[in-house]
Amino acid sequence: MTDLTPPHLRSFEASVLTGDATPEDLETLRKRSSVYVYESPVRLWHWVNALAITVLAVTGYLIGKPLPSMQISEATHQFVMGYIRFAHFAAGMILTVGFFGRIYWAFMGNSHARQMFILPITNRRWWYEVFYELRWYMFLVPEPKKYVGHNPLAHAAMFFFMTLGITFMMLTGWALYAEGAGQGSLPDTFMGWLLGLIGNSQILHMLHRFGMWSMVIFVLIHVYAAIREDIMSRQSTVSTMLSGHRTFKDDRPD
């Protein structure tokens, strides 16, 4: 067997000898092309949060618009609505704990762990890049730029729908939970003031319902954008939230 491999690529013996890599592959392979972005607590939070939001949206929808009445047994032994509400409250508490854990990690983790919480609105270049990314989505530029963390557009979406959105849902959600927990309870002590501020609990319910729909819309966009970027952009997206590594597909500059 003649050795076709150029001298600087000989170190990738395994790939060559198993017939797994072409010379072009090896050219790519010798460059370091991945950055460790999302540490394990961030990844864990992401998936726990995703699961909690799914449970919250489904059960929340059913609390507002319950399933058709069912006659399984006597009302004493039947607890359909009760279990749905239990799932909602349990998921809400997990979401809350997770979010506080995420804030803790913003302080303890790497710089990417903080990105979601702050928008660099005074940075003119950031605004330029937001519109650049927007143009990429409008098919007006042939290819996007490389980003290590969130791209500027995703960064803004994360900030508004997640950082502010989850905060809003936690505040209104706990204020609603405080109603059932009763006056003087812990949730009431912390969040009861919100109902006093808004006045009518119906408005509070309605605001929480709007929050749910904004979450649903975010999830639609988020999942689509993540898959699309994974296929069409110049870096990995979906696998990054599994392994934490952002890998880049080409060696060209911006």
Add this chain to the structure above:
Amino acid sequence: MTQIETFYEVMRRQGITRRSFMKYCSLTASALGLGPAFVPKIAHAMETKPRTPVIWVNGLECTCCSESFIRGAHPLAKDVVLSMISLDYSHTLMASAGHAAEAALEDTIQKYKGNYILAVEGNPPLNEDGMFCIVGGKPFVKQLRHVAKDAKAIISWGACASYGCVQAAAPNPTRATPVHKVITDKPIIKVPGCPPIAEVMTGVITYMLTFDRLPELDRQGRPAMFYGQRIHDKCYRRPHFDAGQFVEAWDDDNARKGYCLYKMGCKGPTTYNACSTIRWNEGTSFPIQSGHGCIGCSEDGFWDQGGFYDRVTNLKAFGVEANADKVGMTAAGVVGGSIAVHAAVSALKRAQKKQEKAEG
């Protein structure tokens, strides 16, 4: 100043026996959620304290509060409270009329300056200098300010005085304004409802006369003992809610079985009141027991929260007849559709690019 009678003396004068008086004290104690130990305390206070006069004024209202008040479940409670409070001035109940009545009001204000309780039924309209409600030839708002000046505390009877009720519903042409937004320098206790429950009204007055202070209030200024929980929290149909058994239509079998009225727009889950515990008309029934959902009459702005039979609140914020679900689902649908189109265009672009690459 003339010697003022004690409550007990007033009651005895009304022909109430000591035995009935003690019954009243224990009834009041339990209505207020106090233990048996408070019965002698109430009795003692009633026997020794001079009665506190109450001035009852009426603004924009329908008199349903007065109607409710004189139908107290325990007839004795009503008699006692009515004889206890000074009815020198109350449009519906006073004997005098015209100048004599107005003079009696002035008398009471002068005589008990800083010492009387002001009960307000209804609210003042502020537009056109308050000309939409004239009492004794003057705008009601003037009378209210005048009487409130020397009051010890103010009770806002009903949804009108507490929140504005129907006359303050959008667009509120007369600018009917709840009492606490007009009088800001006095302690105000809100007793909302349209009308409030009679026992709640007598209970609040008795508490204030007996203990000489306001009962414990919640964040919205309502007596916590009666407005601390939602109708839903104590509803006898609650097990059907937890089971997921609902009335689906007014004439279905579930309605006959007495299932939960949640889907029929019952406002029990968002309404703070004592209807499901104290009930109405001597404890006979309350709306949900008679098969109709709660309309949330003791809540702020209950006329502007969509229809009485709407489950999810109608959205007034956007000024369209759509609710949160309609708006949300439409938005999600539009976003979902856009994503599908965007994905298709993306795929086409990608294919085009590949072809160009292959050709180039």
